Amino acid sequence: MSTSKTKDNFEMRTVSRIVKGMPATDGAGVELTRVIGQPALTELDPFLLLDAFRSDKPEDYLAGFPSHPHRGFETVTYLLEGRMRHKDNAGHEGVIKPGGIQWMTAGKGIVHSEMPEQEDGMLEGFQLWVNLPADHKMDEPAYQEYAAEHIPIESRDAGVEVRVITGKTSRGTKGPVVQPLTDPLYLDVRVPAGEEFIEPLPSSHNSFVYVINGPIVSKDESGQAVQLNRDDLGILSDGNAISIHAGEHDAHFLLISGKPLNEPIARGGPFVMNSQAEIQQAFDDYRHGRF
Ligand code: MN
Numbered sequence: 001m002s003t004s005k006t007k008d009n010f011e012m013r014t015v016s017r018i019v020k021g022m023p024a025t026d027g028a029g030v031e032l033t034r035v036i037g038q039p040a041l042t043e044l045d046p047f048l049l050l051d052a053f054r055s056d057k058p059e060d061y062l063a064g065f066p067s068h069p070h071r072g073f074e075t076v077t078y079l080l081e082g083r084m085r086h087k088d089n090a091g092h093e094g095v096i097k098p099g100g101i102q103w104m105t106a107g108k109g110i111v112h113s114e115m116p117e118q119e120d121g122m123l124e125g126f127q128l129w130v131n132l133p134a135d136h137k138m139d140e141p142a143y144q145e146y147a148a149e150h151i152p153i154e155s156r157d158a159g160v161e162v163r164v165i166t167g168k169t170s171r172g173t174k175g176p177v178v179q180p181l182t183d184p185l186y187l188d189v190r191v192p193a194g195e196e197f198i199e200p201l202p203s204s205h206n207s208f209v210y211v212i213n214g215p216i217v218s219k220d221e222s223g224q225a226v227q228l229n230r231d232d233l234g235i236l237s238d239g240n241a242i243s244i245h246a247g248e249h250d251a252h253f254l255l256i257s258g259k260p261l262n263e264p265i266a267r268g269g270p271f272v273m274n275s276q277a278e279i280q281q282a283f284d285d286y287r288h289g290r291f
Helices: 276-287
Strands: 015-020 022-026 030-036 047-055 065-070 073-081 084-088 093-096 101-105 110-116 123-131 142-146 153-155 161-166 185-191 196-200 206-213 216-219 225-228 232-236 241-246 251-258 266-268 271-273
Touching: 015 225, 047 206, 073 084, 073 185, 093 101, 123 251, 185 196, 185 241, 206 216, 206 241, 225 232, 241 251, 266 276, 271 276
Parallel strands: none
Antiparallel strands: 015 232, 022 030, 030 047, 047 123, 065 110, 073 101, 073 123, 084 093, 084 110, 101 142, 153 161, 161 185, 185 251, 196 241, 206 232, 206 251, 216 225, 216 241, 266 271
């Protein structure tokens, strides 16, 4: 019902739902758009949260995210413009720059700050939270950090460009970040006006597109063309491939998929575990300096 066969034996995924982000304030007063992790889309297993931030008004971002903890999942920061300095309680510190990715496995717990390393200009990027399975929530914290020059760009026909952060494209380009637990694909895709991007996606994985610049056009479940505009998230139906057209403007979007964990989710602020008891334990451990 929700897929259509094509001559290439693809069962094309369709856009089963469009989700609009919700304005939110987090950290010490950062204005952002919460796309996953809000009432309209509480999660898209294994993805727990997606925040998009884009502002050239320093008052929207200067306050940053001072010292705070995480436990039980991964935070993934991808910047398009601007600079963010991060620093944790184990002495790990650095600056994320345009085109750079930080894939942080919080595991059993870190305390860190994420602060803009700029006083004016544009800050644009995303933070995605990726869940960890129960038996890995208390793993040691770990980082996978790559500057733009270490993220491969796959150039396709007609000027289509794919930056591969994690996962492997159908043409063999492999991203530097590795996470076998959820086997994520994280692509930053640019499609010139009027052109098309087609890519297989594992049928067992949950997938979405997020439009940075659009509109983009795909199909809905009845086979009708559906347009997604800037800042729309499109949840993709089951199937094993996706086709996305750019409209009359050059399109830029994220295509993200991951293996669902199908485990209970208990949330408590910056902690995501499997039960409320584990959330209480996290708060208790944090209060008593056990991170
Ligand atoms: Mn954080």
